[in-house]
Amino acid sequence: MDKVSVKNALVQKMESLQLSGNKVAPLIGISSANVSNILNDKWDIVGDQIWRKVMVYCGMASKWQPAKTANLAKIYALCQDAQSNHVALAFSFAPGSGKSFALKHYTATTKEVAYVECDEYWTKKIFLQKIGSSLGVTVEGTVHEMVETVVEVLNRKRNPLLIIDEADKLKDPALNMFKTLFNRTQERCGFILCGAPYFKIRIEKGVSRNKQAYQEIYSRLGGEFIPLTPVSSNDVGAVCKANDVSNPEHISAIIGASKGDLRQVARMIHKLKKDENYNANE
Incomplete structure (x- = not known):
């Protein structure tokens, strides 16, 4: 285990999310004393299980090494574009094409990036809670209060990017939260929405049928889904x-x-x- 790299990754994560040791500790699942020991190089009193938890939090748990595939390079470029220019971009493609891996790797190696991986059961509140967790803050209260908290944190950052992976799994009420967050952070925050092939089909079908909010969502995504390439x-x-x-x-x-x-x-x-x-x- 390269403890120097783990410490450096933790420092970068804390700086990116503007978190103190007391705030980052519960997100990792360890005590603030353990965080202090790691940051102050008192490593002989930090157990391996603690180090593993920090590695998981920093996206270093896997020994799997990235390769510069065509899709990884393209997804990196899309993320950089969205983050630098504060726009929303979307792509959907076949499973196994490296979408989520590339997005997680970008998140782990770039400052001010928040990542959520959606699931079918998420309500509006769960969606906002997960976004809050990825930003390092607790989000609670009414939906209105939760939106206000997330928006405040995003607008306070210098150059944030919010990645919404597996967005096709979100039901309409939760998916519509993207429109709200986009409107409230316009020209201050970038967004990436990613999903399986059905995501593109669902949005375009909703637009053609004039389904509520779908035209607005599609417009905010630039009116297109950016194509990826089959794995070669x-x-x-x-x-x-x-x-x-x-x-x-x-x-x-x-x-x-x-x-x-x-x-x-x-x-x-x-x-x-x-x-x-x-x-x-x-």
Whole structure:
């Protein structure tokens, strides 16, 4: 475990979200004393379980290494565009194309980025609570009070980006909160909305049927869903090499069996590495 890197990641996260040790501790699930010990290099009294919790909070828990696939490069560019120019952008594409991985990696490596991964059961309140958690604040009260808290935090930041992943899972009342947040933070905050292929179909169908709020949502997204690209053999090869699989036969087998699904690529690489006789170069 590289404790220097973990400490540096924690410092960056705290600076990005403007959090004190007392405020970040409950978000990690550890005591403020443990946070203080990590920041002051008193590492001999910090247990491994505490370090692991910090790594999870900072997005460092996985040993999986990123590779510069076509979609990772494009998603990074879209995130930078949305964050720098305070616009809202959307894309939807097939599962296994690396969308969520790229968004999480951007969040972990860039200041003032908040990320939420949506679920089907989320109400308006749960959605706002999750956004608050990603911003490092407690959001409670009525929906109006919760919106005011989130808006205040976003508008206070210099260059914020809010990433709403798996947005297709949100029911209409929660999804409509995007419109409210966009309106209240216009020209101060960027947004990325991402989902499976159905997300694009749902929004465009809602627009064509003049369904309430859908035209307004689509307009705020620039009236388009930005296309990604199918995972290529070069992408799979890059992922393999970034994760210590360099044998051409192994790479060729993974390319053939994964069928352009990066989740399957990851499973195959993990399975290959489980072999006690595995050598990356043989």
